[in-house]
Amino acid sequence: MLGFWFRLSHRNLIQLPPLAETFQAVSSASVDVLWRKVMNLADVSWHPLLVSTNVPKGLIPKPGLIYQAVSRLFPITIRIFVEKVLPKELLSVRILALPGIEERVTYRVESTLCGTRVSYSVTLRGWLSPLIWSLIRPYAARVAAELAHAAEQEVQTLLTIDRKLPKPNQDLLGVLLVVAIGHQWGG
Incomplete structure (x- = not known):
């Protein structure tokens, strides 16, 4: 009799509808800066759910790439499969963490009149989805907000560095250019 109730309850949990939600933020950073942040899988310092990945710096994600990441919430390594990449628009990944849960995440970047909108969509399926969703939802x-903030910080850092760099003296640069051209013609 106990086996009947277990199978009945287990069947109902498997047929749960997927849990899905989209979170958005607007950033003053450009689409290019936000896209670089999304595509830099080696640097997830801004991500509230991930600590690190095993992706080498400079690797550009392409569909089919499988990499590992370490979760901030649980001391486990998760595998992430890149499903779809539309340059400067969309990155879709599937997260394979535990049996009984399937998670799909989509990052979307788009330009609007108010700035650049970044969307983070999460879809969870499986009998563990209600439990996992209650843990990761906050x-x-x-x-999305952390990604937008990190991109804005990068822009501010670049502007600060640009202001601190000495500007070349236009007159001196012009004289050197004339001398170099004259030397090339004369020699």
Whole structure:
């Protein structure tokens, strides 16, 4: 009799509808800067759910890439499969963490009149989805905002460095250019 109730309850949990939600933020950073942040899988310092990945710096994600990441919430390594990449628009990945849960995440970047909108969509399926969703939802709600903030910080850092660099003296540069051209013609 106990086996009947277990199978009945297990069957109902498997047929749960997927849990899905999209979180958005608007950033003053350009689409290019935000896209670089999304595509830099080696640097997830801004991500509230991930600590690190095993992706080498400079690797550009392409469909079919499988890499590992370490979760901030649980001391486990998760595998991430890149499903779809539309340059400067969309990155879709499937997260393979535990049996009984399937998670699909989509990052979307688009230009609007008010700035650049970044969207973070999460879809969970499986009998563990209600439990996992209750644990990760507060962190997932912050991903888009943290990504936008990190991109804005990068822009501010670049502007600060640009202001600190000495500007070349235009007159001196012109004289050197004339001398170099004259030397090339004369020699």
